[in-house]
Amino acid sequence: MNFDKTEILKNICYTELVYGRINKKLKSNFSNVKIEKLIFKTIEETEITNFEKIGKNFYISNLEKNIKITVNSNTFRIITVDKIKK
Template sequence: MDKTEILNNICYTKLVYDRINKKLKSNYSKTEIETLLFAILKETHEQDFQKIGKNFYVSNVRNNIKITINSNTYRIITVDRLIKTKK
């Protein structure tokens, strides 16, 4: 898995923007979503990139976000908030 390759090839479908806004309870524009996710992926340590099956899962605790990316097409599938565990 190569983080640079993901950053260079990341892409989106028309439907994913609405899905991301719904999951994040936000109303970002397409450009804002792309800018935000690129910045999060760029700052996330490569050790927090996991390949499971056909997807990459990128967890960024600082932004409380998990990004799911198709490992063949580099297409963003969805974004989820990380579940915070109580100590």
């Protein structure tokens, strides 16, 4: 499947609840702006071979940062960010 990173980056959006969910999952206390920068940079730097679409979601795995970002493929809304289990 072809993924268009620029389309994802141009359209990503967040809900208020997702910021808390991301901080909880990453065991961090980042500001909303820092979370948005982290996600943008991670998606930008991740090789397209690490993008996967399952059902209605994109899963973007960045092994260097050890995180996987889940994005709704229809709305481009960030759903969550998980640490990758090694």
